[in-house]
Amino acid sequence: MAEKFKKPNIYDVAKLAGVSHQTVSRVINDGPHTKPSTRTRVELAMAELGYVPNAAARALVTSRSKMIGMIVADEIFFGPAGMIHAIKNEIRLADYFAISCSVDGTSSESMVEGIKHLRRLGLEAIVVTTPQFDYSETVRQMLPNIPALFIDSKSGEGQLSISLDNFAGSRIATEHLIGLGHKNIIHISGPATWQDAEPRVRGYESAMISAGLSPKVISADWLIETGYKIGLELDLDATKTTAIVAANDHLALGLMKAFKERSIAVPDRVSIVGFDDIPEAPFLDPALTTLRPDFEQLGKLAVGLILGSVSQSEAVDNQTLYPELIIRNSTAAPPTVF
Amino acid sequence: MAEKFKKPNIYDVAKLAGVSHQTVSRVINDGPHTKPSTRTRVELAMAELGYVPNAAARALVTSRSKMIGMIVADEIFFGPAGMIHAIKNEIRLADYFAISCSVDGTSSESMVEGIKHLRRLGLEAIVVTTPQFDYSETVRQMLPNIPALFIDSKSGEGQLSISLDNFAGSRIATEHLIGLGHKNIIHISGPATWQDAEPRVRGYESAMISAGLSPKVISADWLIETGYKIGLELDLDATKTTAIVAANDHLALGLMKAFKERSIAVPDRVSIVGFDDIPEAPFLDPALTTLRPDFEQLGKLAVGLILGSVSQSEAVDNQTLYPELIIRNSTAAPPTVF
DNA sequence: TCTGATAATGTGAACGCTAACAGTTAACCA
DNA sequence: TGGTTAACTGTTAGCGTTCACATTATCAGA
Numbered sequence: 001m002a003e004k005f006k007k008p009n010i011y012d013v014a015k016l017a018g019v020s021h022q023t024v025s026r027v028i029n030d031g032p033h034t035k036p037s038t039r040t041r042v043e044l045a046m047a048e049l050g051y052v053p054n055a056a057a058r059a060l061v062t063s064r065s066k067m068i069g070m071i072v073a074d075e076i077f078f079g080p081a082g083m084i085h086a087i088k089n090e091i092r093l094a095d096y097f098a099i100s101c102s103v104d105g106t107s108s109e110s111m112v113e114g115i116k117h118l119r120r121l122g123l124e125a126i127v128v129t130t131p132q133f134d135y136s137e138t139v140r141q142m143l144p145n146i147p148a149l150f151i152d153s154k155s156g157e158g159q160l161s162i163s164l165d166n167f168a169g170s171r172i173a174t175e176h177l178i179g180l181g182h183k184n185i186i187h188i189s190g191p192a193t194w195q196d197a198e199p200r201v202r203g204y205e206s207a208m209i210s211a212g213l214s215p216k217v218i219s220a221d222w223l224i225e226t227g228y229k230i231g232l233e234l235d236l237d238a239t240k241t242t243a244i245v246a247a248n249d250h251l252a253l254g255l256m257k258a259f260k261e262r263s264i265a266v267p268d269r270v271s272i273v274g275f276d277d278i279p280e281a282p283f284l285d286p287a288l289t290t291l292r293p294d295f296e297q298l299g300k301l302a303v304g305l306i307l308g309s310v311s312q313s314e315a316v317d318n319q320t321l322y323p324e325l326i327i328r329n330s331t332a333a334p335p336t337v338f
Numbered sequence: 339m340a341e342k343f344k345k346p347n348i349y350d351v352a353k354l355a356g357v358s359h360q361t362v363s364r365v366i367n368d369g370p371h372t373k374p375s376t377r378t379r380v381e382l383a384m385a386e387l388g389y390v391p392n393a394a395a396r397a398l399v400t401s402r403s404k405m406i407g408m409i410v411a412d413e414i415f416f417g418p419a420g421m422i423h424a425i426k427n428e429i430r431l432a433d434y435f436a437i438s439c440s441v442d443g444t445s446s447e448s449m450v451e452g453i454k455h456l457r458r459l460g461l462e463a464i465v466v467t468t469p470q471f472d473y474s475e476t477v478r479q480m481l482p483n484i485p486a487l488f489i490d491s492k493s494g495e496g497q498l499s500i501s502l503d504n505f506a507g508s509r510i511a512t513e514h515l516i517g518l519g520h521k522n523i524i525h526i527s528g529p530a531t532w533q534d535a536e537p538r539v540r541g542y543e544s545a546m547i548s549a550g551l552s553p554k555v556i557s558a559d560w561l562i563e564t565g566y567k568i569g570l571e572l573d574l575d576a577t578k579t580t581a582i583v584a585a586n587d588h589l590a591l592g593l594m595k596a597f598k599e600r601s602i603a604v605p606d607r608v609s610i611v612g613f614d615d616i617p618e619a620p621f622l623d624p625a626l627t628t629l630r631p632d633f634e635q636l637g638k639l640a641v642g643l644i645l646g647s648v649s650q651s652e653a654v655d656n657q658t659l660y661p662e663l664i665i666r667n668s669t670a671a672p673p674t675v676f
Numbered sequence: 677t678c679t680g681a682t683a684a685t686g687t688g689a690a691c692g693c694t695a696a697c698a699g700t701t702a703a704c705c706a
Numbered sequence: 707t708g709g710t711t712a713a714c715t716g717t718t719a720g721c722g723t724t725c726a727c728a729t730t731a732t733c734a735g736a
Contacts (some may be wrong), residue, residue, distance in 0.1 A: 005483050009722055018688045025724060033684050055458045056403060057722035059394035061691045075423065085413065089440060092455060102427060117430060120393045147341050163675045204573075204588050224621045279414075279588070280618055281597045283562045286432070347692055358716045363694060371714050395692035399721045 003313040017045035028053055061120060067097045068306065069118040069126040071139075073105025077222060078278050079196070079248070079293065080131055083151060086299030094303055096124070105130040106193070108138060115142045116332075125306040127151065132193045149306045152195045160305050162321075164298060166196050169291045169323035170203025173245050173273040176289070176325055178211045182243040182271065182334045185213065188230060188255070190247040191221040200247050200275065214251060220251060227254020232262070240268055242334035249274035249281055251289055252330070256284060267332035277326055286329035293323045346387040355383035366391055397460060398669045405435045405646065407456040407464040409477075411443025415560060416616050417534070417586070417631065420467055421489060425465060425638030432641055434462070443468040444531070446476060452481045462645040465489065470531045487644045489636075490533045496592050498643050500659075502636065504534050507629045507661035508541030511611040514627070514663055515548045520581040520609065523551065526568060528585040528592070529559040538585050538613065558589055565592020570600070580608055580672035587612035587619055589627055590668070593621060605670035615664055624667035631661045 009323040010028075014021040019038060026034050045051075059065040068091050074080050084100070091098040103116050104110040111130070118126070119142065128139055129151040130299055134157055139148050149160040156251040163224070170187075177185050190197030208215040211242060220226045227246065234241075246252035252274035259266055266272055266286055273280065277292035298321055352359040357376060357565075364372050365380040381390075383536050398401040412418050422438070429436040439456050442448040449468070456464070457480065466477055468491040474497055477486050487498040502533075515523050519541065527543040528535030539555055546553040554577070558564045569592060572579075584590035590612035596602055604610055604624055612619065615630035636659055 007722095011722085021687060021722090022724085029724085033682090033686065039692090039702085040683085054398070054456050054460060054722050056394040056397035056460055058724070059691095060392070060398055060693085060722080061724045063691075065394060079418070085440070088438070092439060097455075097459065099431060099435055099439055100426070102423070119434065120391050122392060122394055145345075145644075213703080224618065228621060253618060253621055257623060261625055278618075280562065280591060280616075283566060283591055285595060285598050285623060349692085359692090359714060360694080360717080367694085371712095373714065376715085392692055395721090397721095398723085399694045400720085401721075448698095546704080640700075 007054075007055070008051045010051075011336075012049055013042065013045045013051050016049060017042045039148040040242075063122065065097075065122040065124055067121050067123050069101055069121065069123040070098055070100035071103055071111065071118070071126065071128045071130065071135075072100050073101060073103050073115050073130040073132065075129075078276050079133075080129055081300055082293070082295040084129060086295040087151075087302050088299075090299040090303035091255040092306055103130070105132040106134065106135070106197075111135050111138055112142070114260065115139065118145060122193070125149070125304060127306065128153070131150075131195055131286065132191075134195070147308075149302060149307050153263060162298065162302055162305060163195075164293045164321050164323060166199035166323075167206070169275060169293070169325075170200040171207045172203075172323070172325050173275070173289075173291055174207035175180065175206045175211075176327070177180045177243040177245065177273065177331065178207065178213070178241075180271065180331060180333045183213055184239050184240045184338070185243040185245060186216045186218060186239070187245045188218050188220050188227065188247055188251050194222070197247060204245050220247070222248050222250055224250040224254040224257075227251035229254070231255040231258025234258075236264065236270055240338050241338055243331070244270060244272050246272060246274050249276040249278045249288060252288055252290070253280075253284060256286075256288075256330070260285075268331050269335055271331040271334070273331055275323070281326075282328060284330075289328045290326055291323035292326050294321060297321055342566035345390045345392075347392070348389075350387055351383045351389050354387060355380045358529065374490075376563065377484035401460065403435075403460040403462055404433070404438055405459050405461050407448065407459065407461040408438035409437055409441055409452050409456070409464065409466045409468065409473075410438050411441050411468040413440060413467075414470075416614050418467055418500065418632040420470065420631070421636055422467060424633040425489075425640050426637075428637040432645055434645075437461070441468070443470040446471070446473065446523065449473050449476055450480070457481060459648070463487070465640060465644065466491070466609045468531075469533055471673045472533070480631060485585055485644050485646075487640055489640065500532075500640055500643060500660060502631045502659050504537035504661075505541040505544070506625065507613060507631070507663075508538040508583065508585075509545045510663050511544045511613070511627075511629055512545035513549075514665070515581040515583065515609060515611065516551070518609065518669060520580075520672045522578045522676070523581040523583060524554045524556060524577070524579050524644045525559050525583045526565065526589050528583055528589075530557065532535055532560070535585060542583050558585070560586050560588055562592040562595075565589035565600050567592070569593040569596025572596075574602065574608055578676050580676055581669070582608060582610050584610060584612050586617045587614040587626060590626055590628070591622060592619070594624075594626075594668070598623075605668050607673055609669040609672070613661070619664075622668075626673075627669040629662055630664050632659060635659055 001098045010021045010024045014024045024042050027039050037145055072084050075084055101114040103114040118219045123149045131152050134153050152163040153161045189201045205215040252272050274288045274290035277290045281288040281290050348359045348362050362380050365377050388410045395676045413422055426436045441452040463485045466489045469490050471489050490501040491499045516552050527539045543553040590610050597604055612626045612628035615628045619626040619628050
């Protein structure tokens with residue numbers, strides 16, 4: 001063990017099994033034209049030597065690395081984290097390797113560094129999850145010749161992209177409130193730099209306008225703290241606001257914290273809907289009504305797309321990536337006063 | 339672009355620059371003995387051709403892949419996620435590639451599958467973050483000859499391992515409560531299968547015994563739901579309990595939710611300390627006193643260890659991986675009644 | 677028993693790079 | 707000026723695979 005241990009290669013296996021290296025290669029790759037008896041003999045030899053095929057050598061000759069790169073940003077947030085995790089799992093199930101690289105999603109310099117880092121691996125595809133900015137140009141320039149998939153990217157023209165249906169989700173949430181009888185519903189939006197934020201605004205507006213109500217949007221970011229600050233300042237009575245569609249659960253949580261301090265009852269005085277269904281959501285006070293995205297489905301679709309087993313048009317067709325509305329206790333009918 | 343595009347190799351660069359391929363190689367690897375003028379000439383040629391070194395070819399000849407594998411489990415939890423993220427970043431800063439593979443930390447079959455998946459890449463090291471079980475034997479058997487680092491692993495004998503000082507953290511938390519005047523303090527522990535849980539119990543017990551108080555532990559897992567259930571059933575008055583050390587923030591959150599429903603005031607009737615400092619902690623009601631681990635430090639230490647720049651004994655010496663106590667509003671002096 | 681197909685196996689080269697060494701040029705000092 | 711050393715550059719081989727092809731074994735059917 002202490003002395004230099006040389007890993008066995010295909011020739012060592014071949015010699016032990018009494019065949020040529022090419023036959024061993026065929027066994028490894030499930031190639032055709034291999035007699036069952038020789039196959040088992042080779043397999044035995046591989047086991048005995050503890051042989052493990054060398055991915056680098058294979059990659060060199062086939063120029064297929066079996067690796068998929070991932071550029072990820074903002075993975076601290078619940079949404080991105082869920083997506084990334086799901087995609088990684090699918091990549092592995094497809095017998096590929098996922099190599100991810102965290103970048104600062106707001107700095108194109110950091111982005112370039114990340115791509116440079118990944119580039120020499122000879123990736124077969126790349127998945128980019130930078131929810132704040134659109135780096136499709138950068139990626140395409142630095143990595144032409146390999147398919148790139150953008151998650152939650154604004155500009156979907158002529159490139160693989162996929163996203164949760166934020167529009168639909170937001171619309172469903174708003175309709176839920178309208179269905180309960182609310183008229184004055186406001187939306188606390190995510191930051192405009194994030195690609196997710198805008199469709200959530202549009203979904204809300206669309207539902208409001210369809211119901212003959214007038215939308216009102218307050219811009220924010222994704223942070224609990226921001227929700228809290230807004231919650232402290234918001235004058236609900238002036239606008240007769242009885243319900244709020246928050247762009248994510250964290251904003252909703254911040255609002256609730258502030259309302260608690262101000263003795264504004266949720267949902268009696270004001271209803272709140274979130275977005276994400278973070279693990280804490282059911283245990284907040286009150287339990288939060290929210291939208292649950294289907295990350296698993298997204299992962300499957302993503303990997304299907306980049307590996308070419310699903311075409312872009314197909315993906316759009318069975319795009320059942322609607323978030324699901326989970327109704328809990330933070331939403332109720334509006335107070336009768338209004 | 340449509341027709342087959344052949345990537346330039348080292349010879350193409352050499353030809354364009356009018357040098358030998360070996361000179362190009364020297365430029366790439368910052369080798370010694372290269373005249374500045376030739377160096378720039380080669381660099382220009384590389385830029386012109388868009389040359390990117392092929393990692394597979396290099397790995398093949400040097401048998402150094404520059405890749406570090408990570409076997410991770412339970413990355414949905416805040417603690418593991420933070421560690422993993424930090425370690426990955428450090429790996430990248432060291433100019434290595436991190437390839438992670440998620441496994442089911444409770445199934446050794448899944449573990450074996452994961453290792454098999456990673457093994458053929460010719461990893462230079464492996465980091466194992468399976469907070470529930472100890473897989474050091476499996477890893478050592480399947481991947482002899484490469485250094486393996488275990489995070490939060492119980493059995494640290496003769497192998498690289500590193501962990502947050504859960505014992506110290508838990509002790510500090512308990513001492514904080516004792517310092518406030520509490521006498522009857524209980525601990526809701528994490529699941530025994532997790533390697534983090536036990537030192538937190540011991541830290542609590544140690545502080546209690548040092549103060550001449552008698553410890554009492556209730557076993558749980560990490561889930562909010564479990565904290566909630568325990569909170570619903572707990573008879574604080576019978577035991578005159580005035581403070582609780584929860585093994586993590588989620589348990590604390592569950593407790594608080596239950597206590598709210600039962601109109602048990604926090605911190606007036608009972609103080610609660612958590613562990614993790616999840617992003618939500620400051621915005622719970624009341625804001626949660628908790629312990630914040632230093633993941634960044636852990637990541638640095640981890641990568642230093644596996645790449646050999648830090649020795650195990652050194653690591654133990656400057657092991658400043660104490661979690662920091664963040665005091666918020668969920669802890670206060672005990673009610674005067676008791 | 678021979679023929680021609682097809683199944684099974686073997687042979688050499690190539691993938692793109694670096695290690696090891698060999699060779700050449702420049703630099704210095706006496 | 708020559709000779710010695712250091713700086714620079716080139717040549718060859720080999721890392722462990724797979725690919726394309728060449729070869730041999732097997733087995734029908736006539």
